[in-house]
Amino acid sequence: MSKKKITIAISGLNNTDNPGPGIPVIRGLREAASFEAKIIGLAYENLEPGAYLHDLVDHTYLIPYPSQGVERMLNRIRSIHQKEGIDVLIPNFDAELLPLIKSADLLKTEGIQTFLPTMEQYEERMKSNLPQFGEKYNVLVPKSFPVSSPADLTRVCRELEAPFMIKGKFYDAYLAHNPEEALGYYYKISAKWGLPVIVQQYVRGTEVNVVALGDGKGQTIGAVPMKKQYITDKGKAWGGIAIADPFLLQLTDQIISQTRWRGGMELELVKTSGGRYFLIEINPRIPAWVYLAVGAGQNLPEALVHLALDQPVEPFKEFKVGTMFIRYSIDMIVDVTAHQRFTLQGEL
Amino acid sequence: MDIQIKPSLQISDQGTLFDPETGDTFTLNESGLILIKMLYEGKDPETIFLSLSQSFNLTRELFDRIVIDFKSMLKSFNLLINE
Incomplete structure (x- = not known):
């Protein structure tokens, strides 16, 4: 057939x-x-x-x-x-x-x-709203502030401890080691993505991400955590490995269940050497490394299509831990x- | 000495150790591989000493020192069950 x-x-x-x-x-x-x-x-x-x-x-x-x-x-x-x-x-x-x-x-x-997040879901996880998100859902988030002028930026840099992450509201993130460097990135990012620019306290540690799909009713359809193994100068994973970190899976379930997340999402976190996890970003869409999830046994794009068509989808129960991806260009x-x-x- | 290795660790016969929770991979030399396999199987230090001393010509004093160093290294890589 x-x-x-x-x-x-x-x-x-x-x-x-x-x-x-x-x-x-x-x-x-x-x-x-x-x-x-x-x-x-x-x-x-x-x-x-x-x-x-x-x-x-x-x-x-x-x-x-x-x-x-x-x-x-x-x-x-x-x-x-x-x-x-x-x-x-x-x-x-x-x-x-x-x-x-x-x-x-x-x-x-x-x-x-x-099959997209609701307006409320989209807005409350925005980079500029992340501290409030962390407070509301009991998730550790580094201090971060939206700034809309160089004077704001200088003031915020004084309140934080260097280095800082300077982020665009949609894309781009740069590590600035001092307020002067931060100002350079502020101009670069605001010219490209507009205002506000987000200044976030840098957290040292291992970058771990989760790709997940929520059914909009509080259920996690699938989730695969990944540790970045090779990071480009733009901070993107060029290589990564699927890991069985119970905390990341539990956190993903918690966020999807509490927000009743609808659609694909990516959680970006930093795990410190002391074992604390800081949520640094939530992207309200499927990330570019989603094919790792497919390779590990969770075809999240396929499941998303079924959800969009209002067809029943069984949650994924497992994935193959240790599956790796290595990106290449051609x-x-x-x-x-x-x-x-x-x-x-x-x-x- | 009680050394409890995380039960989720995957040890290959080729000498690699993979922690599925963190994605970290470690390489082991021949003696390290034997030692960690025996610890993983829950063998007590006495049994491990008897086995290793035959292959590696070890004194008990040297063995104890190696095990202490090895435990400290495993702990620093978060490969032990939290004590």
């Missing part, structure tokens, strides 16, 4: 040295046992590698950035939907999450299902006419 076909639109095809989660999510969907995925790529730039990976992505469309107007972006998605009949949309780009959370009901009436050879066609016609 042939498997059911599901058309899934996916963004975050920027598979660069700071990769978006699109391609790893697609790799999981390609391996789905329960359906056959037709993958529609949504790209913001004409050089996003995923657009040219034809063995993974069936058809890619250029779409406008949310900053160019949400209605414009939605209209583009609607026109793609008319051609392709999108069943499920999985956004993987931080800046598009908020407008798509706001538009989820509208998209649903038009036949496009999503040079694709692309015909210039494909690039030209994509640029001019907006689809490939």
